[in-house]
Amino acid sequence: xxxxxxxxxxxxxxxxxxxxxxxxxxxxxxxxxxxxxxxxxxxxxxxxxxxxxxxxxxxxxxxxxxxxxxxxxxxxxxxxxxxxxxxxxxxxxxxxxxxxxxxxxxxxxxxxxxxxxxxxxxxxxxxxxxxxxxxxxxxxxxxxxxxxxxxxxxxxxxxxxxxxxxxxxxxxxxxxxxxxxxxxxxxxxxxxxxxxxxxxxxxxxxxxxxxxxxxxxxxxxxxxxxxxxxxxxxxxxxxxxxxxxxxxxxxxxxxxxxxxxxxxxxxxxxxxxxxxxxxxxxxxxxxxxxxxxxxxxxxxxxxxxxxxxxxxxxxxx
Amino acid sequence: xxxxxxxxxxxxxxxxxxxxxxxxxxxxxxxxxxxxxxxxxxxxxxxxxxxxxxxxxxxxxxxxxxxxxxxxxxxxxxxxxxxxxxxxxxxxxxxxxxxxxxxxxxxxxxxxxxxxxxxxxxxxxxxxxxxxxxxxxxxxxxxxxxxxxxxxxxxxxxxxxxxxxxxxxxxxxxxxxxxxxxxxxxxxxxxxxxxxxxxxxxxxxxxxxxxxxxxxxxxxxxxxxxxxxxxxxxxxxxxxxxxxxxxxxxxxxxxxxxx
Ligand SMILES: Cc1cc2nc3c(=O)[nH]c(=O)nc-3n(C[C@H](O)[C@H](O)[C@H](O)COP(=O)(O)OP(=O)(O)OC[C@H]3O[C@@H](n4cnc5c(N)ncnc54)[C@H](O)[C@@H]3O)c2cc1C
Numbered sequence: 001x002x003x004x005x006x007x008x009x010x011x012x013x014x015x016x017x018x019x020x021x022x023x024x025x026x027x028x029x030x031x032x033x034x035x036x037x038x039x040x041x042x043x044x045x046x047x048x049x050x051x052x053x054x055x056x057x058x059x060x061x062x063x064x065x066x067x068x069x070x071x072x073x074x075x076x077x078x079x080x081x082x083x084x085x086x087x088x089x090x091x092x093x094x095x096x097x098x099x100x101x102x103x104x105x106x107x108x109x110x111x112x113x114x115x116x117x118x119x120x121x122x123x124x125x126x127x128x129x130x131x132x133x134x135x136x137x138x139x140x141x142x143x144x145x146x147x148x149x150x151x152x153x154x155x156x157x158x159x160x161x162x163x164x165x166x167x168x169x170x171x172x173x174x175x176x177x178x179x180x181x182x183x184x185x186x187x188x189x190x191x192x193x194x195x196x197x198x199x200x201x202x203x204x205x206x207x208x209x210x211x212x213x214x215x216x217x218x219x220x221x222x223x224x225x226x227x228x229x230x231x232x233x234x235x236x237x238x239x240x241x242x243x244x245x246x247x248x249x250x251x252x253x254x255x256x257x258x259x260x261x262x263x264x265x266x267x268x269x270x271x272x273x274x275x276x277x278x279x280x281x282x283x284x285x286x287x288x289x290x291x292x293x294x295x296x297x298x299x300x301x302x303x304x305x306x307x308x309x310x311x312x313x314x315x316x317x
Numbered sequence: 318x319x320x321x322x323x324x325x326x327x328x329x330x331x332x333x334x335x336x337x338x339x340x341x342x343x344x345x346x347x348x349x350x351x352x353x354x355x356x357x358x359x360x361x362x363x364x365x366x367x368x369x370x371x372x373x374x375x376x377x378x379x380x381x382x383x384x385x386x387x388x389x390x391x392x393x394x395x396x397x398x399x400x401x402x403x404x405x406x407x408x409x410x411x412x413x414x415x416x417x418x419x420x421x422x423x424x425x426x427x428x429x430x431x432x433x434x435x436x437x438x439x440x441x442x443x444x445x446x447x448x449x450x451x452x453x454x455x456x457x458x459x460x461x462x463x464x465x466x467x468x469x470x471x472x473x474x475x476x477x478x479x480x481x482x483x484x485x486x487x488x489x490x491x492x493x494x495x496x497x498x499x500x501x502x503x504x505x506x507x508x509x510x511x512x513x514x515x516x517x518x519x520x521x522x523x524x525x526x527x528x529x530x531x532x533x534x535x536x537x538x539x540x541x542x543x544x545x546x547x548x549x550x551x552x553x554x555x556x557x558x559x560x561x562x563x564x565x566x567x568x569x570x571x572x573x574x575x576x
Contacts, residue, residue: 181482
C-alpha cells in the first residue's frame with residue numbers, strides 16, 4: 001500500500017487530536033506515515049501515533065526546523081514525498097500547516113485542497129464553503145493530492161500500526177532559513193482546550209457587555225470543559241483577545257456543541273461555526289438570526305440565563 | 318521602498334454568494350464586488366510603511382474588468398499607482414495558477430516588499446502569501462499583527478495559537494497581515510478625486526510573461542466535481558426565559574448527553 005504522509009501537529013511534545021483524526025482518515029487511503037517536524041519528540045508520542053495507525057513515524061527534529069517558520073517543513077515533506085513515492089499528504093487546516101502545504105504544492109507541482117471536511121473514495125474531498133451554505137466536492141487533478149483537513153471533522157478511531165521510527169535528516173536550504181524566529185511569546189492560555197480542537201465551545205458577543213463580564217462566559221465554559229470563543233464585536237471592543245475570534249476572519253470551529261451568548265449570528269460569524277453539530281443560542285432578541293441555526297435557544301438576558309445554566313450544570317455533576 | 322500591495326475583489330459577504338452551474342467557478346455577477354476586507358488592512362499597512370520610510374505604493378490586482386472599482390478604492394486610500402492583470406486566460410485559475418501569475422507580474426514590475434491580506438473572504442485558503450514567497454524565493458512574514466522595517470531588516474509578529482512569534486528577515490520579502498494590525502483609513506473626498514487621475518497600467522498575460530499553460534480553469538491543479546446547497550438545519554426549540562432559561566438549557570444539554 002502506498003504511504004500517506006500525515007504532518008503531525010504537536011505542542012510541548014503532545015500530539016494534538018487533529019493528528020489522530022488525520023491518521024484515522026489516512027488509513028482509508030493507504031498506509032499512514034506520521035511526519036514529526038520540530039522539537040519535543042518522545043517515545044510516548046511515537047506510541048500515540050502508532051496506536052492510531054501510523055505504520056511509520058518519520059522524525060526530523062533538528063534546530064533548522066525549530067528555528068524557522070513554514071519553509072523548512074515544506075522542504076522536509078517534499079523530500080519524504082519524493083523518496084517514499086507517497087500517494088497523498090494530509091495536514092491539519094491550521095494557518096501554519098496550510099502554508100506548509102502551499103509551499104509543498106509548488107515544490108511538487110501538485111494540487112492542494114484546503115479546509116476539507118471529509119475525504120471520499122478516489123480522494124474526492126468535501127468542502128463546506130460560503131459560511132457553510134454550499135457543499136462542494138473537489139479533487140486534485142495534477143500531482144499527488146495535498147489535503148488540509150479541518151480539525152474535528154472526523155471522529156478518532158484507534159487502530160494499531162507498526163509505528164516504526166525512522167530518523168530523517170533534511171538539508172534545509174539557505175532560502176528556507178531566511179526567516180528566523182527571534183522570540184516565541186506565549187500568552188496566558190490557562191487550562192482550557194484549544195479553540196479549534198475543543199469538543200465544546202462557549203462564545204460571547206457584544207451582548208456580554210464588557211471584558212469583566214466575560215468571566216460569566218468563562219465560568220460556563222469551565223463547567224463544561226469547553227474552550228471560550230468570541231465574536232468580532234467582542235474582540236474589536238478589546239473584551240477578549242483576537243486569537244479567540246470565531247468567524248470569517250477568525251477561527252473556524254466544528255465542535256460537538258457550540259453555545260452562542262449575546263451573539264446576533266451575522267453571516268461572517270456563522271462562517272466560523274455553522275458546521276458545529278449542536279448549536280445553542282442565548283439572546284434577548286427573538287429575531288436574532290442565530291436562532292435560525294439553533295437546535296435550542298433561549299430568548300432572554302444572558303446575564304441571568306448563563307449563570308443559572310452554569311449553576312445547574314454544577315448541580316448535576 | 319518600493320511596496321506592492323496585492324488586493325482582490327470578492328463578492329460581498331453580506332449578499333448571497335453562488336457558484337456558476339456551467340463551469341463551477343465563483344459567480345462574480347451574482348453578488349456585488351467589494352475589496353476583500355483584509356486587503357484594506359494590507360493597503361493601510363503599505364501606506365504607513367511608505368509614510369515612515371518613503372517610497373511608493375503600487376496596487377496589484379488580478380481579476381476581471383470590474384475589479385477596477387477595487388483598484389480605485391485602494392488608490393483613493395492613498396496608493397500611488399496600480400497594475401491590473403486582466404486576461405480571459407486567467408479565469409478560473411486556482412491558488413497555484415494565481416500565485417504563478419502574480420509572481421510573474423511581480424518579477425516584471427519589481428518590489429522591495431509585497432503586502433497582502435492573510436486570507437480572502439471568498440476562497441479562504443490563506444495560502445497565497447506563502448505561495449508567492451516560495452515562487453519568488455523571498456522570505457515570508459505572514460499572519461502579521463505588527464510589521465517593522467529597519468534598513469534592510471524586516472521584523473514581524475506572526476500570530477500563533479499560543480501568542481505570537483517574532484520573526485525577522487531581510488528585504489525583499491512578502492508580508493501578510495491580519496485584521497488587528499491597524500485601522501484602515503477611509504478615503505477622503507480629495508483622495509477619491511485624486512484616485513481618478515492616478516495611473517493604472519493594464520497587463521495581459523503576454524505582457525507579464527505568463528505561460529498560458531499554467532493558468533486558467535482548464536490548467537488548474539484541482540477541479541470541482543460537483544456542489545449543492547447545504548441542507549438547511551432542522552428547526553430547533555426556542556423558549557422564552559421565564560426565570561428558568563438556564564435550567565431548561567441544562568435539560569436540553571442533558572438530553573444530548575453533554576452534562
Ligand atoms: C469582512 C468581514 C469579516 C468579519 N469577520 C467576522 C468574524 O470573523 N467573526 C465575527 O464574529 N464577526 C465578523 N464580522 C462582523 C460581523 O458582521 C458582525 O458585526 C459581528 O459578528 C457581530 O458580533 P455580535 O453578534 O457579538 O454583535 P451584534 O451583532 O451587535 O449582536 C449582539 C447580540 O447580542 C444580543 N444581546 C445584547 N445584550 C444581550 C443580553 N444582555 N442578553 C442576551 N443577548 C443580548 C443582541 O440582541 C444582539 O443579537 C465580519 C464582518 C466583515 C464585514
